[in-house]
Amino acid sequence: SRFEYVKKFEQDDRCLLGCWIVVRIDGRSFHKFTSEHLFAKPNDLSALKLMDVAACSVMEEFRDIIFAYGQSDEYSFIFDRKMSLFNRRSSKILTNLVSLFTSSYTYNWRIHFPNTELKYPPAFDGRVVLYPNTIVLKDYLSWRQADCHINNLYNTAFWEIVKSGKSHVEAAARLKDTFSSGKNEILFSEFGINYNKIEPRYRKGSCLFWIDKMTEKSPEGPDTVGEFITGGACKKPRVCREITVSHEDIISEVFWSNHPQILGQDIVNS
Amino acid sequence: SRFEYVKKFEQDDRCLLGCWIVVRIDGRSFHKFTSEHLFAKPNDLSALKLMDVAACSVMEEFRDIIFAYGQSDEYSFIFDRKMSLFNRRSSKILTNLVSLFTSSYTYNWRIHFPNTELKYPPAFDGRVVLYPNTIVLKDYLSWRQADCHINNLYNTAFWEIVKSGKSHVEAAARLKDTFSSGKNEILFSEFGINYNKIEPRYRKGSCLFWIDKMTEKSPEGPDTVGEFITGGACKKPRVCREITVSHEDIISEVFWSNHPQILGQDIVNS
Amino acid sequence: SRFEYVKKFEQDDRCLLGCWIVVRIDGRSFHKFTSEHLFAKPNDLSALKLMDVAACSVMEEFRDIIFAYGQSDEYSFIFDRKMSLFNRRSSKILTNLVSLFTSSYTYNWRIHFPNTELKYPPAFDGRVVLYPNTIVLKDYLSWRQADCHINNLYNTAFWEIVKSGKSHVEAAARLKDTFSSGKNEILFSEFGINYNKIEPRYRKGSCLFWIDKMTEKSPEGPDTVGEFITGGACKKPRVCREITVSHEDIISEVFWSNHPQILGQDIVNS
Amino acid sequence: SRFEYVKKFEQDDRCLLGCWIVVRIDGRSFHKFTSEHLFAKPNDLSALKLMDVAACSVMEEFRDIIFAYGQSDEYSFIFDRKMSLFNRRSSKILTNLVSLFTSSYTYNWRIHFPNTELKYPPAFDGRVVLYPNTIVLKDYLSWRQADCHINNLYNTAFWEIVKSGKSHVEAAARLKDTFSSGKNEILFSEFGINYNKIEPRYRKGSCLFWIDKMTEKSPEGPDTVGEFITGGACKKPRVCREITVSHEDIISEVFWSNHPQILGQDIVNS
Ligand SMILES: Nc1nc2c(ncn2[C@H]2C[C@H](O)[C@@H](COP(=O)(O)OP(=O)(O)OP(=O)(O)O)O2)c(=O)[nH]1
Ligand SMILES: Nc1nc2c(ncn2[C@H]2C[C@H](O)[C@@H](COP(=O)(O)OP(=O)(O)OP(=O)(O)O)O2)c(=O)[nH]1
Ligand SMILES: Nc1nc2c(ncn2[C@H]2C[C@H](O)[C@@H](COP(=O)(O)OP(=O)(O)OP(=O)(O)O)O2)c(=O)[nH]1
Ligand SMILES: Nc1nc2c(ncn2[C@H]2C[C@H](O)[C@@H](COP(=O)(O)OP(=O)(O)OP(=O)(O)O)O2)c(=O)[nH]1
Ligand SMILES: O=P(O)(O)OP(=O)(O)OP(=O)(O)O
Ligand SMILES: O=P(O)(O)OP(=O)(O)OP(=O)(O)O
Ligand SMILES: O=P(O)(O)OP(=O)(O)OP(=O)(O)O
Ligand SMILES: O=P(O)(O)OP(=O)(O)OP(=O)(O)O
Ligand SMILES: [Mg+2]
Ligand SMILES: [Mg+2]
Ligand SMILES: [Mg+2]
Ligand SMILES: [Mg+2]
Ligand SMILES: [Mg+2]
Ligand SMILES: [Mg+2]
Ligand SMILES: [Mg+2]
Ligand SMILES: [Mg+2]
Ligand SMILES: [Mg+2]
Ligand SMILES: [Mg+2]
Ligand SMILES: [Mg+2]
Ligand SMILES: [Mg+2]
Known part of the structure; x- marks a missing residue:
């Protein structure tokens, strides 16, 4: 039709060649969503497994994804740096992943929450980030796992204190200005919990x-x-x-040398 | 953590100010999806209504959307050109819309298809396109409605011919090299169908x-x-x-002058 | 050669269709350059004419430029919004303009400064900015002319005070916290200068x-x-x-209605 | 002023972190420029030295440039991948380089061409290309040097044939369908020229x-x-x-291992 010229306003958004393409998805307003659906605190096992299932749907469908890492309401997907899916068009990659992830989450909800009605459709945002080499890519993954650790240690201590009868305000005050070691100490001496024995899934994602x-x-x-x-x-x-x-430690190099096939051949001297 | 520097690799993708922001969503491989779920041909009323419901969820949530147009497996959303949601960040806008649309579609499936099990989670791709003025924006919408018309006229004639006992190959051959008028004529003289009396929803989206x-x-x-x-x-x-x-004609100016509030004040001389 | 694949790393940077393309060029470190070459203060007539000549070279070469506006060490070039030069590739447009402008400035230096040796090659930076409609385009030009006015009024008053025997510090202190009216008043009552009678070139660019x-x-x-x-x-x-x-006022609509051909036909309702 | 909002239309164009930033500059219509200024064929020594001088001006000014490679009417500049000049803003980097290069070329013209008046101001285009690792960066440089070799071998043979009395058409016909070896052979057997003994500057850039x-x-x-x-x-x-x-071979690894400081420490495993 004579209107077809408007298609020319679409802009090229292909990802730079040679870079690792990372897509990170994060639940929209999951503070509210988890509260409305009464997620267990600090970690809801069913919810986390449902996230894993949605991520698996995505990996099964988009086979160029070589690694995915999830924690809390987020998931990161790493594409092989040679990947040419959708001609590396950023929006196509991004929306297909976000959409399938969301759909699978909603679709599989009742399997993981047979007793909890889904009150409204959940949504996730997403972004594409490019990492030009393996060092920064690993640092990206370490960033997310360190985030998991920091939040989970805090949340674990917080909810133990609350369970022991304190108010939210008191629990927050107790933890303010503590370091990791302090929180570990509180958990161990006051609640008999060895943090390192807690479910790896919760500690490591x-x-x-x-x-x-x-x-x-x-x-x-x-x-x-x-x-x-x-x-x-x-x-x-x-x-x-x-x-x-x-649910392993991916900050340490041990993981990557145990699984050399994941990131593939080093680009020597790059 | 010492890994936080990796966040700096995220790139700014804010949409140019002053432009209409259009998000178009389109079903991924809906040729297969519609076939597996036995959608009526050429138009499945329940499916189209489900699309509308998903689009309404999106509009209810993102109130800066001033207009949406849907047909087949696609939906376009128009944001007010002064919109500042998410600081106009393209990926945030795009993924939130695609995700909520998808989620609502999956969530509301069983209301519209009470007798058809959803076999697998459906997905939609999405893109952002910027239109700098109202003329090109209207031409964009006209492009999509003209596409609806062309496909629907073809499909209506095609499936009537098939219903009358011809093979798919024969039906296609019959329609090859016909213009609009020819297809209208076939429908009228051979099948007693006045195309303009067909459901506006099917003809106009x-x-x-x-x-x-x-x-x-x-x-x-x-x-x-x-x-x-x-x-x-x-x-x-x-x-x-x-x-x-x-389900009106939006190619003609009549629609827009009947609803002057939709696109708002003209920018005189712009 | 087997190395040609590296060309694929070039990224598409075409300017959005339908927008006015503005290129603004600005002298690099002209504080130093004007001082080393002893430019007259606050305005050096030869220098400003040399800028105009360089801008004319650019317009003569790139005939899709419909308007240019210059002041101080800067020049803005406006391309017709339908322009398709270099397929609207941003870097090509930008570098060709900046390069030719610079070259012409250096080339024509000795005609305008026959008695001042060019001590070192001058340079200009440049940027592309897109404006989706005529209102914002005119506001862009008004922004630059208002900048000219504000700086020139200040500089004129400043150097008159200095000429009258005050130090730079004293002159700055005298002008601090004055408005336009105050500076006009100082010029008139203390130095007998009616600012509006000063060379339009200096006041208006x-x-x-x-x-x-x-x-x-x-x-x-x-x-x-x-x-x-x-x-x-x-x-x-x-x-x-x-x-x-x-050297006219382009902030007022009068200029544009006197020269309707410059920006061309209104896009009605856009 | 009330017009300042228009500055918000400028878009962020920062180069992806961690990548090598390459700026390639190329003479605009140098076919015409070299002909009008009677450049020696196939190589004009003064012209090539003038290019080197312009490139040196650029490197002296922008000290983060670690390497530059020039041939014919083009020059490529490589920035350290950690470079933070201009906050890595693409347009600022690009225009400053192109402008200074052009200016220096024009400024130094009469030193290298004391007997040839510059007829009009020359111009150069420029582009930014990002390379995420050292392998592709070296392949980029190899691409440019291979281009130099291919063109120079052809041009050398072509002009020898012409000098021997043939027409341009005949010379082109003679070289059509020859490989490198064929051109070497023609040069050696017909004109007594050992191509490898020709000025390294011409062969290698x-x-x-x-x-x-x-x-x-x-x-x-x-x-x-x-x-x-x-x-x-x-x-x-x-x-x-x-x-x-x-004027060395940079395609071979020998050059890079002889000068390990240029590209710096390997990023192991990147
Ligand atoms: N109770 C519970 N809450 C969880 C669990 N996993 C995640 N959440 C909650 C904790 C946080 O409030 C929220 C994730 O934080 P975000 O920073 O992503 O914020 P939120 O999604 O609310 O806002 P956003 O739209 O991402 O900006 O999800 C869980 O297993 N149990
Ligand atoms: N039977 C039936 N099919 C429909 C209906 N609406 C859409 N479809 C089908 C017809 C097309 O095969 C398909 C839409 O065409 P597309 O061009 O979007 O292709 P498709 O989604 O297969 O691939 P894509 O991933 O978008 O490239 O959906 C309907 O109401 N009934
Ligand atoms: N004496 C004199 N100076 C002038 C004239 N026109 C411009 N200038 C000077 C005044 C300012 O110091 C300078 C322009 O200011 P800018 O904001 O562009 O700063 P500058 O070029 O120093 O730095 P930049 O590289 O643009 O960030 O040029 C003139 O006609 N006479
Ligand atoms: N006679 C002579 N010509 C040269 C020399 N170096 C470069 N040239 C000429 C040969 C080519 O015609 C031209 C460079 O080719 P380009 O592919 O860059 O084309 P040109 O600059 O004409 O067009 P462009 O604006 O870059 O697309 O410069 C030289 O040393 N001597
Ligand atoms: O999907 P198509 O074939 O209707 O056409 P398109 O949407 O413009 O193509 P793409 O989805 O690849 O952008
Ligand atoms: O969402 P936050 O607050 O964890 O941080 P962010 O994801 O970097 O912020 P945004 O979602 O706005 O990009
Ligand atoms: O200029 P050419 O023909 O050598 O090739 P190019 O530089 O890749 O083309 P363009 O200058 O149009 O980007
Ligand atoms: O250069 P300035 O300070 O007048 O302001 P700007 O041009 O907006 O800043 P930049 O040159 O850094 O874009
Ligand atoms: Mg977020
Ligand atoms: Mg969230
Ligand atoms: Mg989160
Ligand atoms: Mg498509
Ligand atoms: Mg589809
Ligand atoms: Mg479709
Ligand atoms: Mg500046
Ligand atoms: Mg300046
Ligand atoms: Mg300036
Ligand atoms: Mg070129
Ligand atoms: Mg050239
Ligand atoms: Mg060239």
Whole structure:
């Protein structure tokens, strides 16, 4: 039609080549959403698992995602730096991920919350960030995991103090000006809690990545081995890959040297 | 933490001031989705109404949207050109809209498809386009409505021919190289269908916009007057606004002069 | 060669269609440059004329420039909003203008400063700004002319006070906390200067735009009529256009209604 | 003034952190410029040296430039990837470089072309390109040097054939469909020219980079050691750095391992 010229107003938003593409998704106003849906405090296991499931849907669909990290109401997805999906168009990548994540969260709600009606549709914001090398990419992931640690340590101590009979104001006052060590000490001496023994999921968040799987038999039906959430759709017989979820420390280099395949070959001298 | 520097890699993506911000959302692979969920052909009334509901959720939440237009698996949202939501950050605007739309679509599915299980979570892509003046903005909307018309006329004729016993290949061949008039003629002479009498919703798509409403009583509960879908949340007593949905021609100037409040004051000489 | 893939790292930077493209150029460290080359204070006539000449070179070369405005060490160039030069690529437009402006300034230096050796090559920075409608475009130009006025009034008063025997510190103290009216008053009562009688060039800056010219004879050689700086290269006999330079008020609408051809047809209702 | 709001239309264009920033400058319509100013063919020594001088002006002024490479009518400047000049604003970096380069070229013209009047002011375009790692950065430089080689080999052969009495058309026909080896062979067997013995400047282009210099005496006046073009302005006594120009192969790794300080520490694992 004679109106087609308006399509030319669309602007090119392709991501710089050679960079790691990170998409971070975060729940919109989840302070209210978690409160309205009575999420357990400080951590709601069902809610966190539902986040992992939504993230797995995204990884299953967008196979160029090599790693995902989630905590609280957020998830970060890392694309291979050579990725060419959607011609690297930022908006296409971003909206497809955010939309599928949201949809899967809403779709799978009742499996994880069979007794809690979803009162209104939840939403997530999202952004694309580019990281030009592996050092800054790892620092990005460390940033999110450090955030998880800081918040969780605080929240764990806060709610223990509240459970012990104090008001929110008193709990906050008690924790003000304490360092990590102080909060650990309060938990241990006052509540008998060794913070390092708390669920890794709560302390470390969730790491999703692909591992190769050798199967004797042809891969039909969902193969669930150990902690594997999903068996994916194997094309080649006997060798396929599936997503594993773990709750490990990714700030330390140990994780990355244990899983050298995730970020792939070093670009020497880059 | 010492990792916080990575936040500086986020790039500013604010939309140019003074422009109309348009967000267009489109179903991802809805060819497959509509087929798997057995949507009626060429138009599924429930599906189209579900789209409208999802769009209303978005408008209710983001009150700076002054107009929305939907057809097929897509919806366009127009923000007031003075809008300052999210500081006009493109990604924030875009992802919040796409996410809420998707969520509402999934959430409201079973109301509109009580007998059809949702097989998998649907997803939508989205993009932001800026239009610097009202002429190009109207041409944008005309482009989408012309697209609706062209597709719907074709599809209506196609499926009538198929219903009459022809194969898909034969129907396509019959319509190849016909103009609008030819398709109208086939519908009328062969199937007794006056295309202009077909449901306006199918021919014109859906237009959502706000109209003021005077209420005698304090606005509690959902006020549904006439075709109004939603009563919104009125803050001031006695005067509030609600979304109306109509299926009018927006290519002609008549619509805009009948509703001068939608696009607001002309910028004289601009 | 096998290295050609690196060209793909170049990013698309085309200017949004339908917007006025403004390029503003500003002298780099001209505080130092004007001082080293002993520019007259507060205004150096030769220097300002040299700026106008450089701007004319740019307009002669890039014929889609419809208007230019200069003052102090800066010049703004306005492109027609339909302009398609360099496919509207921002960097190409910007660098070509800045480079030619700089080159012409350096090249023509000795004509305007026959007795002052150019000590080192001067440089200018530049930026592209998009304005979506004529109102904001005019406000942009008003902003620059208001800046000219404010600085020139201050500088005129400042240097008169200094000439009268005061120190720089004393002059600054005298002017601190005065309004326009106060500075006008000082100039008039203490120095007998009616500010409004000062050279329009100094008070208003320079406006360059095209005017049509009818010529009886074929346009060979430089036709200089009245204030016209340049006769350009006329292609069609008897009708050509040339740049005129004036020093008028462009904040008032009078200027624009006197020269309706500059910004062209209104986009009605835009 | 009330017009200041228009400044908010300027858009943020900061370069992604962590990337090498490359600015490439290229003569505008130098086909015409070189012809009008009767540049020697295929290479004009004065012209190439003038380019080097202009590039040195730029490096002296913008000390974060770690390397520059020039050939034909173009020059590329590489900034340290940690560079924070102008807050990494793309337009500011770009226009300052292009403008100073152009100005220096025009300013120094008559030193290098004492017998050729500059007919009109020359101009250069420019662009910013980001390279996220050292491999692609080196490939970028290799791309430019390979371009130099390909063009120079062709041009050298072409003009030898022309000098021998053939027309331009005949020379072009002779070279069509030849590879590098073929052109080398023609040069050697028909004109007795060993291409590898031709001036390195013509075959390899110019590489500018900083080298440290130890001086016994305090560094006053231009210290010109060996091939050094410029002594810069040393701040610390006894240790300063100056620009060296060389015409080496930068495609091979040898150059980079001989000068490890240029690109600096590897980012291990990046
Ligand atoms: N009770 C409970 N709350 C949680 C859990 N996970 C996240 N939340 C809550 C705590 C925070 O209020 C909120 C996440 O903080 P954000 O900084 O993302 O803020 P919020 O989503 O409210 O606003 P935003 O739209 O992201 O700016 O979600 C959980 O497992 N249990
Ligand atoms: N049966 C039926 N199909 C519909 C209806 N509305 C939309 N569709 C289908 C027709 C098209 O196959 C599809 C929309 O076309 P698109 O161009 O958006 O393609 P699709 O979504 O498959 O791919 P995309 O991911 O957008 O590139 O949705 C409907 O009411 N009934
Ligand atoms: N004496 C004299 N100085 C002038 C004249 N025109 C401009 N200037 C000087 C006054 C200011 O110091 C300077 C322009 O101010 P700017 O704000 O552009 O600052 P400057 O160029 O020093 O720094 P920049 O690199 O633009 O940030 O040029 C003139 O006609 N006579
Ligand atoms: N005779 C001669 N010509 C040269 C020399 N160096 C460069 N040139 C000419 C050869 C080419 O015609 C021109 C450079 O080619 P470009 O691809 O940059 O094209 P040109 O500058 O004409 O157009 P452009 O504005 O860059 O698209 O400059 C030289 O040393 N001697
Ligand atoms: O999706 P299409 O084919 O209708 O056309 P488009 O939306 O302009 O294409 P894309 O989704 O790739 O931007
Ligand atoms: O949302 P916050 O407050 O955690 O911080 P942010 O995500 O960096 O802020 P924004 O969502 O506004 O980008
Ligand atoms: O100028 P060319 O033809 O060498 O190629 P380019 O520089 O990539 O093209 P452009 O100057 O248009 O970006
Ligand atoms: O240069 P100034 O201080 O007049 O102000 P600006 O030009 O807006 O600042 P910048 O040159 O840093 O964009
Ligand atoms: Mg946030
Ligand atoms: Mg949140
Ligand atoms: Mg959060
Ligand atoms: Mg599409
Ligand atoms: Mg679709
Ligand atoms: Mg569609
Ligand atoms: Mg400035
Ligand atoms: Mg300046
Ligand atoms: Mg200035
Ligand atoms: Mg070019
Ligand atoms: Mg060139
Ligand atoms: Mg060139």
